[in-house]
Amino acid sequence: MTTTFVLIPGAACDSWHWHLLAAELRARGRAVVSVDLPCEDDAAGLEEYADAVVAAVAGRGRLTLVAHSFAGFTAPLVCARVPVDLLVLLAAMVPLPGEAPQEWWAATKHPDAQVRRAGRAAQRAGASAGAEGVPEAAVPGSAADPFFQDLPPDLAAEAAVRWRRQSETPAARPWPMAAWPPVDTQFLLCRQDRLFPAPFLRALAAERLGLVPDEMEGGHFPMLSRPIELADRLESYSATTAG
Structure with missing residues (x-):
């Protein structure tokens, strides 16, 4: 049976943010479902x-779920509802039972409040990024951008536009699962990620999942900056699980 790679976006994102990775996987003959979530509702x-x-x-x-960032709260709920062969957490948040996403930052001792504020500023700036008065951290591809600093300027600008x-509703509600689902789980972090720095994610994966993460180069959006390498990693994980 053919494996389907299910690409689940993080906060304020949609299927476009996966489009380079999705195209790469499809070019290799892989089945891909890129999901749009009701984040504005x-x-x-x-x-x-x-x-x-x-x-x-x-x-x-034969589902392989790939959960980016905030999707770490969503993907385990899917694993409790449908059979899943593999869950790949890509630079992702890892919740505990009863923990609301808005509580996660303090509970995990996320190390840099300035980066968190910069991320929110970048999302708010959106199509206006780069305009006069927009903070440097909100300019896509800038030295202070916590999301797209390693993308070509044109791609970084389009990603921000x-x-x-992103509705605040899901952030305010406790994560409803009693435990992490019994599904094979792989964690992949990015060494130059400014939103979730590598040392922070290494500790998070160890403490909450008992996992040693795999690592690759790149910032918070490797599906845009390194789609070929990311596709290689996902195929390797899926093949190992199938084996």
Whole structure:
């Protein structure tokens, strides 16, 4: 049975932010589902995000979920609803039972409040990034950009323009699972990630999952900066699980 790679976006993102990786995987003959979540819907929480993923994979077998960033809260809910062969956490948040996403930052002792503020500024700037008065951290591809600093300028600008409005609803609700789902899980971090620095994610994966992460070069969006290398990694993980 063919493996389907299910690409789940992080906060304020959609399927476009996966488009280079999705194209690379499809060029290799892989089945890909790139999910759009109802992130702008103030009535939608994590359960509704999981509903969107489950609906998108209906009828598919041998699922490898790839959860980026905030999708670390959503993907485990999907694993509790449909059979999943492998969960890949890509520069992702890892929740504990009952922990709301808005509590996660303090609970994990995220090391840099300035970077968090810069990330929020970048998302708010969106299509206006680069305009007069926009903080340097909100200018996509700038030296202070916590998201797209390693992308070519044109791609960084388009990635920022394509930010969606992210409702605060899912961040305010406790993660509803009692435990991490019993599914093979792989964690992949990026060594130049400014939003979730490598030492922080190494400790997080060890403390909350008992895992030693795999590592690659790049910033927070390797699906845009290094789609070929990321596709290689995902194929390798999937093949190992299938074996």
